[in-house]
Amino acid sequence: MSIIRKLASDTAIYGIPSIVGRFINFILIFFFAAYFTPALLAPQVEFYAYAAFFFVVLPHGMETAFFNFSRDKESYKDVFATAISSVGILALIFTFIMAISRQDIADFVGYSNHVSYVIWFILILAIDTFKSIPYALLRYLGKSKKFAWIKSVGILVNVGLNIFFVVFYPEISGVSRSIEYVFIANLIASFVEFILLFSDTWLHFGKPNFSLWKRMISYSWPLIVLGFAGMINETFDRISMNKLLPEATAKYEIGVYGTFYRLSMVMTIFIQAFRYAAEPLFFDQADKKDAKQSYVSIMNWFVFACGFIFLATALFKSEIAHILIKKPEYFNHPDALIIVPILLLANLFLGIFFNLSIWYKINNKTLLGALISLFGAIITVVLLLVYVPEYGFKAAAYTTLISYFLMSVVSYFVGQYYYPVSYNIGRISVLLITAIGMYLASEYLMKGMGQTVLLNLIFIAVYISIGIWMNLRVRK
Numbered sequence: 001m002s003i004i005r006k007l008a009s010d011t012a013i014y015g016i017p018s019i020v021g022r023f024i025n026f027i028l029i030f031f032f033a034a035y036f037t038p039a040l041l042a043p044q045v046e047f048y049a050y051a052a053f054f055f056v057v058l059p060h061g062m063e064t065a066f067f068n069f070s071r072d073k074e075s076y077k078d079v080f081a082t083a084i085s086s087v088g089i090l091a092l093i094f095t096f097i098m099a100i101s102r103q104d105i106a107d108f109v110g111y112s113n114h115v116s117y118v119i120w121f122i123l124i125l126a127i128d129t130f131k132s133i134p135y136a137l138l139r140y141l142g143k144s145k146k147f148a149w150i151k152s153v154g155i156l157v158n159v160g161l162n163i164f165f166v167v168f169y170p171e172i173s174g175v176s177r178s179i180e181y182v183f184i185a186n187l188i189a190s191f192v193e194f195i196l197l198f199s200d201t202w203l204h205f206g207k208p209n210f211s212l213w214k215r216m217i218s219y220s221w222p223l224i225v226l227g228f229a230g231m232i233n234e235t236f237d238r239i240s241m242n243k244l245l246p247e248a249t250a251k252y253e254i255g256v257y258g259t260f261y262r263l264s265m266v267m268t269i270f271i272q273a274f275r276y277a278a279e280p281l282f283f284d285q286a287d288k289k290d291a292k293q294s295y296v297s298i299m300n301w302f303v304f305a306c307g308f309i310f311l312a313t314a315l316f317k318s319e320i321a322h323i324l325i326k327k328p329e330y331f332n333h334p335d336a337l338i339i340v341p342i343l344l345l346a347n348l349f350l351g352i353f354f355n356l357s358i359w360y361k362i363n364n365k366t367l368l369g370a371l372i373s374l375f376g377a378i379i380t381v382v383l384l385l386v387y388v389p390e391y392g393f394k395a396a397a398y399t400t401l402i403s404y405f406l407m408s409v410v411s412y413f414v415g416q417y418y419y420p421v422s423y424n425i426g427r428i429s430v431l432l433i434t435a436i437g438m439y440l441a442s443e444y445l446m447k448g449m450g451q452t453v454l455l456n457l458i459f460i461a462v463y464i465s466i467g468i469w470m471n472l473r474v475r476k
Contacts, residue, residue, distance in 0.1 A: 034326045035166055035177060046109065046242065046254065047121050047183070052235045056227030058094055058129040061220030062087050063136045064361065067283050069216055070140060077206025082216060084133040084201065085208040091126045098122045110242065120183035127190040134197040137204055139280055146200070154193040161185035225370035229377035233403045234350075236380060237388075237396035244388045256333045257393040263321060264343035267309050271351040274302065278355075286362040292421045299355050303428045304467040306348045307435035311463055314341035314439045315456040339397035341439060346397070348432075349404035356408065359415035368414060376407040427470055434463055 062083040070076040098105065099122060106115045138147040165181030238258060242250050278298065285291045313320065317340040321331075330336060360369035380403045387395035415421070438459040442452065 031162070032166070032179075032182065046238060047117060050109070050235075050239065051121065051125055053228065053231045054094070054125050055128060056231050057224055058091055058125065059087055059132050060090065060217070061223030061227070061366075062216065063132055064223055064279070065216040065220040066133065066136050067140065067280055068219060068361065069212070071283060071287075075206075076140065077204050078209050078212060079206075079216070080133070080137055080204055081206040081208045082213045083136075084130070084205070086213060086217070087133050088130055091129045094129075095122055095126045114180070116180060117183060120180070120187050124183065124187050124190055127187075127194050131190070131194050131197050134201045137200060138197075139276060141200075141204075143200070150193055150196045153196060154189045157192050158185055158189035161188055219364060219366060222366035222368075222370035226366065226373040229370070229373035232377035233373075233380045233400060233407075236377075237384060237393070237400065240384050240388060241393060241396065244385070245392065253333070253393055256330055256336055257339070257396065259325060259330055260321070260336050260339055261343060263313065263317060263324075263340045264347060266313055267306060267344050267347040267351070270305065270309055271347065271354065274351070275354060282358050283362065286358075295355075295358060295421050296423055299352075299423050300427060300471050302351065302355055303348075303431050304471055306351055307431045307467065308460070308464060310341070310344045310348055311435045311438055312460055313344055315442055315459065317341065335392060335394040339394060341443075342397040342401050345436070346401035346404045349401070349408045353404060353408045353411055356411045356415055359411075359419035359421070363419055365418055368418070369411070372407055372410050372414065375410065376403040379403045379406060430470065431467055434466055438463060 066079055066083045069079045098118070102115050102118045102122070103112075105118050106112050109118075111117055135147065138144075138150075162182060162185045165185055166177065169175070169181065170177045238254055238261075241254050241257065245253050282295075285294050288294075317337055321337060321340075325331070357369060360366055380399055383399040383402065384396060387399070412423070442456055442459060
């Protein structure tokens, strides 16, 4: 259990500021929904979907490559210098190309009269790309307090400026309320974090090494394909709806889908926090004798935790939605609440896929990992193109679930060939079936029985009891 305690501790240290940040961003979308209609909110949803794609390509896998090549503690400064130089140069090239093409880009995404959106978007991406490597350095060095402090400052600046620009600035200046100020607030917050990270970047900057870079890029370039394919799975639904749905309803559908999608982000928030803690730990454990047993234990507890998040959020999705979303028109869409449990389950399988990814990361089989993610992306694109025009964003939600589930299955079987780990498939399946079964029972069998809240709480308590008993008492 010591590895689980360490993982829980690291998740708390590194994950809490990330959880808080993602949770506040999660809340902000509902804050925006109180001031903007779905159509006016659509640019924020669309541009941040595009941002996710670029944020995979621009760091080009150097964060994971840094952890992998820094296993030799004596050379980590040179590895860091090589990684951040590679990322910084690519970010500068990207900024230049995008800046000179800003009007063409605005025309392409359908905001020809809002070129400023593109400008803010470019600058945010460039800064966030660059600071991803210094943040990886802090995790590598174990500087949890500084990591948390800088993240917290960025969060506070972003939230404070959003409230100011959306609520107070229009009253003070007399200008119309605009979603553009959301971009500006994000840009300022990112720049503040960039400045605060500078001292560690300078102190630990070694000597960039071209020979080392060639080895690192050989390891990391498949991660670009993997990440890019992952972003297709995660965000192409919102981008494609603008092209696949009727023009008269597309903006409304995107706004509603993007808002209710955020209800499922509680799962993503947990997985992100887990990733911050687990990725360095995975590499640290790789050469130890009991590494595989550690990975089994981590998977067991991870699925248990994700099952709890799925069940609790899905059972109370309506109550949570009505607390967070104030404008009635968001609830006029018949599929709005339906997509929440589907997307929660989809993100759960994405988390399982991340846990399974250790087989290709530590064995330099990143190309195979990329091919599996590309397989998922192809499924996503095909299903979206076929079914979204007919079924709307409900098809997008089911597509995400199908893609992540199949990726997890394929990754498990391929991984068993290259790096066999005896995961407790039976135990994991019982936890998942229990969580899903309890949700379906509450939603479709016991809806008219009354005392739904009490029944839901009983379901959650039973699930927790079963999960803890299985993980603590049941032996392989």
